[in-house]
Amino acid sequence: MPRQRHSTPDDRQRAFEALVLPHLDRLLGFASRRTATLVDAEDAVQDTCLRAWAAFDELRDPGSARAWLYRILRSVLSESSERLARRARLLPITRLDDVHESLVAGSGESVFDEMAHRLDREVLQAALAAIPEDFATAVELHDIEGFTYAEIADTVGAPIGTVMSRMSRGRRLLAAVIAERGREWALGAPVDSGIRRMPRSS
Amino acid sequence: MSEHSQGAIPHRLPHDWQRESERHEVIASLLATYIDGELPPEAAGQVEAHLVACRRCTKEVALQRQLAASLGQLGGPVASAALHTRIRSALAAAPVPVPVVAPRQPTGVTGLGVRWRWIGLAAGLPLLWWAGVTLREPSRAPRPDAAPVGSGAPVAVGAAPLLDSLTAQWQALTGPLPGRDRDVDAVRRALGMALVPLVHPALDLEAVWTTSAWGELIGALAYRHEGRLLVQYAVPDGVLRHSPSLLGAGDSVVAGTRADSLRLLVWRTPGGASVLMGATTLDRLRALRSSPSQAGQAGASRRPSARPR
Numbered sequence: 365m366p367r368q369r370h371s372t373p374d375d376r377q378r379a380f381e382a383l384v385l386p387h388l389d390r391l392l393g394f395a396s397r398r399t400a401t402l403v404d405a406e407d408a409v410q411d412t413c414l415r416a417w418a419a420f421d422e423l424r425d426p427g428s429a430r431a432w433l434y435r436i437l438r439s440v441l442s443e444s445s446e447r448l449a450r451r452a453r454l455l456p457i458t459r460l461d462d463v464h465e466s467l468v469a470g471s472g473e474s475v476f477d478e479m480a481h482r483l484d485r486e487v488l489q490a491a492l493a494a495i496p497e498d499f500a501t502a503v504e505l506h507d508i509e510g511f512t513y514a515e516i517a518d519t520v521g522a523p524i525g526t527v528m529s530r531m532s533r534g535r536r537l538l539a540a541v542i543a544e545r546g547r548e549w550a551l552g553a554p555v556d557s558g559i560r561r562m563p564r565s566s
Numbered sequence: 567m568s569e570h571s572q573g574a575i576p577h578r579l580p581h582d583w584q585r586e587s588e589r590h591e592v593i594a595s596l597l598a599t600y601i602d603g604e605l606p607p608e609a610a611g612q613v614e615a616h617l618v619a620c621r622r623c624t625k626e627v628a629l630q631r632q633l634a635a636s637l638g639q640l641g642g643p644v645a646s647a648a649l650h651t652r653i654r655s656a657l658a659a660a661p662v663p664v665p666v667v668a669p670r671q672p673t674g675v676t677g678l679g680v681r682w683r684w685i686g687l688a689a690g691l692p693l694l695w696w697a698g699v700t701l702r703e704p705s706r707a708p709r710p711d712a713a714p715v716g717s718g719a720p721v722a723v724g725a726a727p728l729l730d731s732l733t734a735q736w737q738a739l740t741g742p743l744p745g746r747d748r749d750v751d752a753v754r755r756a757l758g759m760a761l762v763p764l765v766h767p768a769l770d771l772e773a774v775w776t777t778s779a780w781g782e783l784i785g786a787l788a789y790r791h792e793g794r795l796l797v798q799y800a801v802p803d804g805v806l807r808h809s810p811s812l813l814g815a816g817d818s819v820v821a822g823t824r825a826d827s828l829r830l831l832v833w834r835t836p837g838g839a840s841v842l843m844g845a846t847t848l849d850r851l852r853a854l855r856s857s858p859s860q861a862g863q864a865g866a867s868r869r870p871s872a873r874p875r
């Protein structure tokens with residue numbers, strides 16, 4: 365695929381905006397799950413756009429713009445981690461494995477039924493923040509952003525086999541976190557006991 | 567569970583497993599791939615055959631489907647009109663990029679350690695900077711319009727990757743200036759630091775744009791001075807960190823020379839530093855910078871004139 369060629373700077377900016385701006389909401393959503401405030405997320409998205417603009421001529425295939433943008437955003441987010449919130453307290457993985465095991469091996473169906481009405485926005489976001497970043501990223505890119513496995517592999521720079529296992533592991537960990545924390549939440553404890561909440565835009 | 571080491575999705579699963587538990591383990595690890603429709607038909611058929619008999623995997627499938635569906639409905643923030651505006655004006659202020667020679671990293675230091683090593687240097691070695699790494703400009707009263715280019719005592723600025731980068735950017739400025747007619751305010755907004763254009767009767771602001779180094783934005787203001795081009799780069803602290811020798815200079819004005827005839831002046835500003843460079847004399851640069859009309863100009867904004875170069 366040839367490089368993008370634009371005869372004038374205005375053409376270039378128009379082409380760039382047409383390709384990038386439609387992804388702004390999604391990029392902001394991904395960023396906001398990783399920053400302390402919505403303002404930090406907006407800054408990260410703006411930085412992403414400016415870097416993408418600087419590198420626009422290197423984008424060979426407009427069809428891969430989305431993966432390219434998330435790649436840049438992830439890089440922006442990782443570099444500015446000192447001004448971003450640390451990811452919420454991570455639950456011990458071995459503990460989560462046990463919880464997951466009890467979910468699928470248990471005799472009753474009741475855990476699922478209980479979970480069904482708990483899967484609201486706040487619960488899901490808190491749970492995403494409680495599992496390791498690599499797993500959360502794979503699951504979010506697929507289930508929220510609609511990426512294929514190949515696109516995820518391209519975005520995170522990992523082989524597709526790694527994406528497969530991150531998806532599998534990520535969903536299991538998520539289910540376990542929700543089940544584990546669900547007991548606290550069901551008792552009326554605030555969702556945010558050390559877990560970052562989604563900043564609300566006014 | 568370790569991550570799959572193979573780089574591809576299996577087309578079919580082996581037939582010869584003796585033990586159902588082994589089969590279960592392998593299939594359980596492929597359930598997400600199956601649910602997401604990423605498994606080839608033959609392998610998917612084998613998973614489905616297993617599901618008929620395995621209650622645990624059936625529960626797992628139901629659980630993952632439920633999670634995936636819920637995540638798919640998770641809303642998110644909507645980019646505000648203000649953010650759209652901010653990004654558009656930042657883009658408008660950014661130049662159509664010119665290829666720039668990447669600054670070299672110091673040898674023997676790579677990766678994550680670099681920044682911390684440099685910060686350590688910045689904290690520990692300012693004296694060395696003054697004493698040896700750099701020959702400081704002799705302090706004397708400014709003599710405006712004094713020495714011609716190339717005369718006077720040359721002043722070397724030592725290892726400063728930022729100055730290497732800016733010099734490369736300066737050298738790439740051939741042809742029309744980027745960002746002509748761009749708004750100082752737009753660049754200031756994009757930059758997020760103080761950006762005060764120099765004001766001097768002998769300076770015409772010609773163009774304003776943003777460029778970058780180490781992934782961070784740098785503001786650039788181009789002036790015409792007696793037929794020559796001068797550029798003032800506004801460098802935020804984040805970029806300055808890459809040149810500890812400049813950080814180590816504190817509030818002092820650093821003067822130096824690059825590429826034979828290029829002279830530059832560096833001074834700290836709120837949130838960063840300004841680097842003024844041009845093919846002129848250091849005395850001239852100093853005089854332009856310290857013009858009395860600079861007093862009270864903080865926040866001054868001027869549209870550059872659109873005169874041909």
Ligand SMILES: [Zn+2]
Pocket residue numbers: 590591593594616620621622623624
């Ligand atoms: Zn099974």
